[in-house]
Amino acid sequence: MGSRIVATGRALPRTAVSNQDLERFMDTSDEWIRTRTGIGCRYTLRSGESLAEIATQASRSALERAGMKAGDLDAIIVGTVSSEYTFPSFACQIQTQLGADFIPAFDVAAACSGFVYALSVADSSMRAGDFRRVLVVGADALSTFVDWTDRRTAVLFGDGAGAAVLVSEPGNRGVLGSLLRASGKHWDLLSCRAPGVRGTLDSEVRRDADDAIKMKGPELFKIAVKSMEEVSRQVAERAGVKIEDVNLVVGHQANRRIISAVAERLGLPQEKVFINIDRYGNTSAASVPIALDEAVEQGRIREGDLVMLNACGGGLTWGANLLRW
Numbered sequence: 001m002g003s004r005i006v007a008t009g010r011a012l013p014r015t016a017v018s019n020q021d022l023e024r025f026m027d028t029s030d031e032w033i034r035t036r037t038g039i040g041c042r043y044t045l046r047s048g049e050s051l052a053e054i055a056t057q058a059s060r061s062a063l064e065r066a067g068m069k070a071g072d073l074d075a076i077i078v079g080t081v082s083s084e085y086t087f088p089s090f091a092c093q094i095q096t097q098l099g100a101d102f103i104p105a106f107d108v109a110a111a112c113s114g115f116v117y118a119l120s121v122a123d124s125s126m127r128a129g130d131f132r133r134v135l136v137v138g139a140d141a142l143s144t145f146v147d148w149t150d151r152r153t154a155v156l157f158g159d160g161a162g163a164a165v166l167v168s169e170p171g172n173r174g175v176l177g178s179l180l181r182a183s184g185k186h187w188d189l190l191s192c193r194a195p196g197v198r199g200t201l202d203s204e205v206r207r208d209a210d211d212a213i214k215m216k217g218p219e220l221f222k223i224a225v226k227s228m229e230e231v232s233r234q235v236a237e238r239a240g241v242k243i244e245d246v247n248l249v250v251g252h253q254a255n256r257r258i259i260s261a262v263a264e265r266l267g268l269p270q271e272k273v274f275i276n277i278d279r280y281g282n283t284s285a286a287s288v289p290i291a292l293d294e295a296v297e298q299g300r301i302r303e304g305d306l307v308m309l310n311a312c313g314g315g316l317t318w319g320a321n322l323l324r325w
């Protein structure tokens, strides 16, 4: 018995921040950001807004599309590093806001790879027979962890949440396989100390540079391309699928050049790659489920298609899931 995504959903903060908005208070330009990253706009949390509520909205939308109620779920697994509380977990906050109770709910911390990790955990538990209906969420708000005076990182991140409902199913559709990797020795390529203070763009609160996201962009870029290519090839090989038969890659939206380079190394044409980084920036664990939800909505994924999800992020962590839609 395997698992299949039967519905997806997404939700975003209310405020869109364009590159031009950033130009007004930062030494940057729309041209630099677009050329180097592909980002044109991102949504950022404002003070008083709650990421847990946004994640709950995305979850409700996925549940509605699945024709299910929160009470039908057996578990909630959330990929996030942005919980507003050290504990309870983000998953427990979403559980209560959805009106579910008793079912296991827990977070998976793998930064930008959070959704790919959470999906793999959900699929394995379902194959083991532990759960039959699982809500998997990816939600992050890394804009609240940046130093808004550091143009090298502040322009990259946006906030949001995406969700998927998985059900146990026999047959050959659903998650064909997943592969997860981590390399702690590269932890300092992208890191952020445990957040005491969270700042939003509109609040007076500013994170101390020492407590903000730190990133070694160019090193990370190279590892991200190589690792996402390798893990995608390996997961396909294990599933007995030829890479050229993949219909759509829905990868982590960190940088348009990373996404294109991975596709090129895999020998896939650009039309087999889904890109929405221009409108959302890097939403960390939310990026894959937001992109998946949009790809489905736009009719880019049809029944029977082979879909590759892949991601790389802080840890370093990386991984891929191969799905037969």
Ligand code: ACO
Residues within 6 Å of the ligand: 027, 028, 029, 032, 033, 036, 037, 112, 151, 152, 153, 155, 156, 190, 215, 216, 217, 218, 219, 220, 221, 224, 252, 254, 255, 282, 312, 313, 314
């Ligand atoms: N606006 C204008 N100029 C800028 C900006 C900015 N926002 N940021 C950096 N610059 C300048 C730098 O100061 C530097 O100027 P200098 O040569 O005078 O010193 C110049 O642009 C080039 O800087 P680099 O850091 O070398 O630029 P690069 O082409 O490597 O692009 C980037 C930087 C976009 C961060 C890229 O390295 C990248 O995307 N790396 C991957 C990191 C990533 O996506 N991390 C997120 C999560 S991890 C993951 O998901 C894989």
